[in-house]
Amino acid sequence: MRVALAEDGALFREGLLMLLRAAGHEVVGCTADGDALVDLLADQPVDVAILDIRMPPEPDGGLVTAERLRAAHPGMGLLFLSHYAESHYLVRILQIGTDGIGYRLKEKVGSVDVLTDTLTRIRDGEIVIEPVLAKRLVQRPQGDRKQVVDSLSARELEVLGLMAEGRSNNGIATELFVTQKAVEKHIANIFDKLGLPNDATAHHRRVLAVLTYLRSQRDDG
Structure with a gap:
C-alpha cells in the first residue's frame, strides 16, 4: 500500500x-x-x-x-x-x-x-x-467506573480488552476459543451494563465502550 x-x-x-x-x-x-x-x-x-x-x-x-x-x-x-x-x-x-x-x-x-x-x-x-494499553485500561479500572467494572464478568472484561485493541467479533472468538455467537452475547451484555444507547450503530457502541474506560483513566489521573 x-x-x-x-x-x-x-x-x-x-x-x-x-x-x-x-x-x-x-x-x-x-x-x-x-x-x-x-x-x-x-x-x-x-x-x-x-x-x-x-x-x-x-x-x-x-x-x-x-x-x-x-x-x-x-x-x-x-x-x-x-x-x-x-x-x-x-x-x-x-x-x-x-x-x-x-x-x-x-x-x-x-x-x-x-x-x-x-x-x-x-x-x-x-x-x-496497543494491546498493553488496552489491557491496562480494563484490568485496572479506577474512579467512578469501579462499580461498573465490578458488574462485568471476567470473560466480559477479556472481551472488552480485545474490543479495545480493535479486534472484530471473529477475531475475539478466535483469540478466546469460543463461538462468534458467544462473543456477540458477551458484547451485548457489556453494552447493557455500560448503559450505551441502543440507537447507536454497532461500531459506534464499540467505540463508546472503549472510551468509557479511556475517560475514567484520564479523569483519575
Whole structure:
C-alpha cells in the first residue's frame, strides 16, 4: 500500500523505512516534521500516514499534524507511534477519529508481519490500539467506573480488552476459543451494563465502550 512517514528520530526513521520497503509498501515520502508531511500529502494522498506523536512543530506535533490531515483527507488512515503507551494520548487520538486510526508502541512494530497487519487493519477502517494499553485500561479500572467494572464478568472484561485493541467479533472468538455467537452475547451484555444507547450503530457502541474506560483513566489521573 502507499504510505508516508513523519519521524524526527533519524535512526528509527531509517529503520522503519527499511522495514516498510521490505514489506513491499510504496513509501511516497518521509519527513522529519509534521508541516513537511502535510505539504507532501497535499497532492500525493496515501493509504496510511505514519506519525511520531512527539515531533516538531510542537511537543505533541504528531497529534496536531493528524488533525490537519484528517480534515484534508478524511479517508486517509493514521498510525501513531510512540515510545510510551499513554491513555491521554489515546483519548486525543480517538477525538481525531474512530475509523482508520491506530496507536502502537515503536518497539512493537519491529517486524514485517506486525507492521503490515497494523497498516492493513487501519487502511480497512479499523481502530488498532496497543494491546498493553488496552489491557491496562480494563484490568485496572479506577474512579467512578469501579462499580461498573465490578458488574462485568471476567470473560466480559477479556472481551472488552480485545474490543479495545480493535479486534472484530471473529477475531475475539478466535483469540478466546469460543463461538462468534458467544462473543456477540458477551458484547451485548457489556453494552447493557455500560448503559450505551441502543440507537447507536454497532461500531459506534464499540467505540463508546472503549472510551468509557479511556475517560475514567484520564479523569483519575
